[in-house]
Amino acid sequence: MSSKHFSRRQFLKSAAVLAGAGSIPGLSWANSALSGDNKLAVIILRGAMDGLSAVIPYGDPHLSGYRAALIPEENSLLKLDNFFALHPAFSGLYQLQQSGELGIVHAIASAYRERSHFDGQNVLESGFDVAMPHSSGWLNRAIQGQSQQQAMALGQAVPLILRGEASVGSWAPPVLPAINDDTMGRLSRLYDSDSFLGPRLQEALNARQVVAQDMTETSANQGFPALVEAAASFLRAPGGANIVVLENDNWDTHANQGGGQGALQRKFTELDTSIMQLKLGLGATWKNTVVVVMTEFGRTVRVNGSSGTDHGTASAAFVAGGAMPNFGRRPAVMGPWPGLGESSLRENRDLQPTNDLRHLLAEILQSHMGFSSELVRNTVFPGLSVGGFRLS
Numbered sequence: 001m002s003s004k005h006f007s008r009r010q011f012l013k014s015a016a017v018l019a020g021a022g023s024i025p026g027l028s029w030a031n032s033a034l035s036g037d038n039k040l041a042v043i044i045l046r047g048a049m050d051g052l053s054a055v056i057p058y059g060d061p062h063l064s065g066y067r068a069a070l071i072p073e074e075n076s077l078l079k080l081d082n083f084f085a086l087h088p089a090f091s092g093l094y095q096l097q098q099s100g101e102l103g104i105v106h107a108i109a110s111a112y113r114e115r116s117h118f119d120g121q122n123v124l125e126s127g128f129d130v131a132m133p134h135s136s137g138w139l140n141r142a143i144q145g146q147s148q149q150q151a152m153a154l155g156q157a158v159p160l161i162l163r164g165e166a167s168v169g170s171w172a173p174p175v176l177p178a179i180n181d182d183t184m185g186r187l188s189r190l191y192d193s194d195s196f197l198g199p200r201l202q203e204a205l206n207a208r209q210v211v212a213q214d215m216t217e218t219s220a221n222q223g224f225p226a227l228v229e230a231a232a233s234f235l236r237a238p239g240g241a242n243i244v245v246l247e248n249d250n251w252d253t254h255a256n257q258g259g260g261q262g263a264l265q266r267k268f269t270e271l272d273t274s275i276m277q278l279k280l281g282l283g284a285t286w287k288n289t290v291v292v293v294m295t296e297f298g299r300t301v302r303v304n305g306s307s308g309t310d311h312g313t314a315s316a317a318f319v320a321g322g323a324m325p326n327f328g329r330r331p332a333v334m335g336p337w338p339g340l341g342e343s344s345l346r347e348n349r350d351l352q353p354t355n356d357l358r359h360l361l362a363e364i365l366q367s368h369m370g371f372s373s374e375l376v377r378n379t380v381f382p383g384l385s386v387g388g389f390r391l392s
Contacts, residue, residue: 047251051316136164232281
């Protein structure tokens with residue numbers, strides 16, 4: 001049986017899970033019908049992104065005293081107001097912010113307060129207060145037992161955020177030369193009568209079909225861009241995934257971090273280009289989509305002896321998409337700002353967290369994806385206080 005007999009819908013239905021609907025008042029989304037067509041892309045930046053370099057509080061009088069070597073030239077800053085600016089590498093995100101398609105939350109963190117990447121990512125993805133061997137991630141708990149949405153992990157393994165009782169689909173970019181259709185057809189006939197291997201080969205064939213129609217030869221083996229291109233394919237496919245999770249590595253900038261140029265500038269450019277690539281690839285589906293960009297923790301306020309920064313606490317989070325509320329009448333950067341005076345720093349070294357990342361995620365799950373408040377508060381983020389951050 002040839003792979004052409006397996007539709008996109010058949011594969012995605014068999015490889016993903018279902019999620020329910022519901023709504024809460026208080027947030028006006030651009031497209032909030034909650035019909036099951038709304039999309040969510042979660043991008044995890046592994047290694048701890050420096051939020052103070054991504055969203056620069058150039059108006060804070062203490063900033064230059066701590067990290068003058070890491071601040072780009074002022075005439076290159078993409079100023080959002082008289083206090084905050086985006087790093088010059090974020091030209092695409094700046095355009096989204098100007099058009100009301102980007103929200104920024106600064107001084108934001110998970111419940112984690114130590115400095116281990118492994119434990120920080122564990123707390124970020126589990127949604128619990130402490131790092132431990134959790135059996136499920138918060139996004140998997142959100143979709144357990146639900147009935148409308150489907151989730152896909154894009155990468156070499158399913159990350160903790162999507163592990164748990166709910167079944168999710170997965171896809172990884174090819175690392176070997178592509179197998180031709182004749183070989184695929186013979187494999188399909190070989191395993192057609194095998195009740196265990198047959199369905200799994202079917203899933204793989206149809207994942208290949210969904211992505212191959214859109215992926216170019218140049219992007220197929222180019223790391224994160226390949227995942228972004230696949231994310232657009234799955235999200236916009238008829239009957240396709242509603243939720244995708246992508247991971248982007250190498251944000252640990254202990255040495256030679258750079259200001260307007262350097263290692264971090266290159267990572268910012270990659271992220272900026274990827275989000276704009278996702279918007280372009282989604283086409284009309286962008287208007288139903290929210291993209292969340294988050295990291296396990298931030299970095300120190302002061303520069304270290306290697307011209308970099310060390311593990312910190314609070315960072316910044318981005319929320320982009322055509323389904324975003326219009327931020328034109330709201331602050332460019334949301335949430336209370338703790339300030340950078342020495343008495344305001346956490347442990348005299350870190351940006352003090354004033355916003356709980358779980359509140360932001362809870363609001364998106366409820367207001368955009370339609371999950372009930374009870375599910376989010378009791379199961380997804382158990383013990384999370386009522387209230388908290390609001391995008392409205």
